[in-house]
Amino acid sequence: MLRILLRVLAGLVVLVVLAVVAGPFLISAKPSDGFASNAEAASAESRFVGIPFAGTAGLAVHYLEPRSPADSRASSPDATAFLLLHGFTFNAWTWQPVLDTFAARGRAVAYDQLPYGLSAKPMRAAWDGPNPYSKDAAIAQLFAVMDALGLERAVLVGNSSGGTLALEAALAHPERVSALILVAPWVYATRPTLPEWLASLPQMRRLSLLIARKLGENGALLDLSYADASGITDARRAQFGVHTRVAAWDLAWGELLALSLSAPVTVSAHLAEVAIPVLLVSGETDRLVPIEDSRRVAEALPDATFAVIEGCGHVPQEECPQAFEAVVGEWLDARGL
Numbered sequence: 001m002l003r004i005l006l007r008v009l010a011g012l013v014v015l016v017v018l019a020v021v022a023g024p025f026l027i028s029a030k031p032s033d034g035f036a037s038n039a040e041a042a043s044a045e046s047r048f049v050g051i052p053f054a055g056t057a058g059l060a061v062h063y064l065e066p067r068s069p070a071d072s073r074a075s076s077p078d079a080t081a082f083l084l085l086h087g088f089t090f091n092a093w094t095w096q097p098v099l100d101t102f103a104a105r106g107r108a109v110a111y112d113q114l115p116y117g118l119s120a121k122p123m124r125a126a127w128d129g130p131n132p133y134s135k136d137a138a139i140a141q142l143f144a145v146m147d148a149l150g151l152e153r154a155v156l157v158g159n160s161s162g163g164t165l166a167l168e169a170a171l172a173h174p175e176r177v178s179a180l181i182l183v184a185p186w187v188y189a190t191r192p193t194l195p196e197w198l199a200s201l202p203q204m205r206r207l208s209l210l211i212a213r214k215l216g217e218n219g220a221l222l223d224l225s226y227a228d229a230s231g232i233t234d235a236r237r238a239q240f241g242v243h244t245r246v247a248a249w250d251l252a253w254g255e256l257l258a259l260s261l262s263a264p265v266t267v268s269a270h271l272a273e274v275a276i277p278v279l280l281v282s283g284e285t286d287r288l289v290p291i292e293d294s295r296r297v298a299e300a301l302p303d304a305t306f307a308v309i310e311g312c313g314h315v316p317q318e319e320c321p322q323a324f325e326a327v328v329g330e331w332l333d334a335r336g337l
Contacts, residue, residue: 031248032213038062038118041245046118051144053137055129061145062118063111064092066103079106080178080337081151083142086110087160087315088186089221091117093239094159097321098328102157105332111145113138113165114256117243121252133256135168135263142169143176152176155337159183159315160289167267170274179337180278181328184289184314187268187297192261199261208261209254216243216253225314227285236318271300278304279331281324283312305331 035041038060039048047065050058082102084095092110095102102108112119114132122132130137142165146154153176158166163185170177198204215221222240223229243249278301282294291308298306307327312320 032244032250034245034247034249036247038120038246041242042118048118049145049148051141051148053127053129053132053141053144055127056122056132059114059120059122059132059141061111061114061120061141061148062092063109063145063149064096064099065107065109066099080332081107081154082109083146083151083154083156084108084110085142085156085158085162085165086113086116087158087162089116089215090159090162090240090315091242093117093236093242094315094318095157096239098317098325101325101329105337107151109145109149109151113162114141115243115249115252118246121243121246121249122255123248123251124255131255131259133259138165139169139172143173146176153178155179155181157181157183158185159317161186163187164265164267167271167274170276171267171270174276177276179276179335180274181281181331182278182294182297183281183317183324184283184286184294185280185297186265186289187271188293189265189289193264194261196262199258204261205254205258208257209250212253212257213250216241216250221288224287226319227283227311227313228319231319268297268300271297272302274301276303277335279328280304280306281316281327282306282308283314283316283319284308284310285312286314288314307331 042062045064047063048060049063051061053059084092084102086092086094091112095110099108099110115121155178156166156169158164160183163182164187166180166182167185167187170180219237219240222232222237226232280294280298282291284291295306298304309316309320309323309327312323316324
């Protein structure tokens with residue numbers, strides 16, 4: 001009887017091992033359907049600019065830019081420029097409710113970081129050089145977008161992981177960043193990080209693809225980003241999911257996820273080096289980046305102002321645009337920006 005029991009247990013162990021090793025290969029690697037071209041999926045307000053990137057034939061970046069009112073201070077030759085950076089799984093449309101307000105002060109551009117929204121979605125076979133989804137690549141692409149659009153210097157406005165990118169960019173090239181507006185930046189919030197050898201296994205890459213599809217298809221992070229998700233319109237959900245109109249978007253998102261599994265967020269160790277003025281904004285009921293994490297970032301920065309917007313979640317620029325504009329406007333006026 002004991003011998004039979006041991007055989008049964010051994011068989012179960014083998015089945016578990018096979019499930020772990022072979023199970024991920026049951027996840028289809030077939031790319032999603034959709035438009036072959038990002039431009040075909042674009043709306044009337046969409047704009048594209050090409051930027052160089054080592055190892056590629058160039059990357060098309062999608063952006064939004066409203067026209068500045070003719071009678072605004074934006075027409076001044078020394079007007080402030082604003083570059084707006086969205087968060088994880090979001091896109092440039094997260095800034096649409098407040099873009100005109102920024103544009104009244106100076107040139108305002110919100111762009112889709114790769115591979116989100118309608119920006120390029122390069123696959124592994126399409127590049128021969130550095131990974132276009134790395135932190136260093138995101139920083140290089142940010143300044144390449146500024147170069148392509150003729151922005152010598154700008155205020156970087158970043159939400160969530162876009163706030164992290166803004167901090168990294170300010171540390172890399174402080175001469176090109178005049179100030180930072182950080183909305184619930186992803187700095188102290190932790191996420192699982194795996195050794196590179198493990199994250200790069202074929203099985204893990206398939207699991208990354210599965211996670212990417214779930215995140216990109218169901219909009220769960222959009223709901224979690226609001227204090228009250230009932231305020232999310234069908235039109236806003238369509239904007240959030242615009243990437244799904246582009247063929248093979250899921251494979252590109254999978255590439256990003258696979259890399260991020262082994263790329264920890266380390267910018268917290270360098271906050272004291274950020275010498276420029278910073279406005280740090282937090283939604284009172286943020287469920288993704290706790291308000292105390294944002295307060296901690298503000299306290300670690302040499303020149304930071306901390307503001308809380310009541311009744312808002314992780315994306316106050318969407319959920320509470322008027323309150324957000326009031327907080328930002330007061331700070332910009334005080335700073336002469």
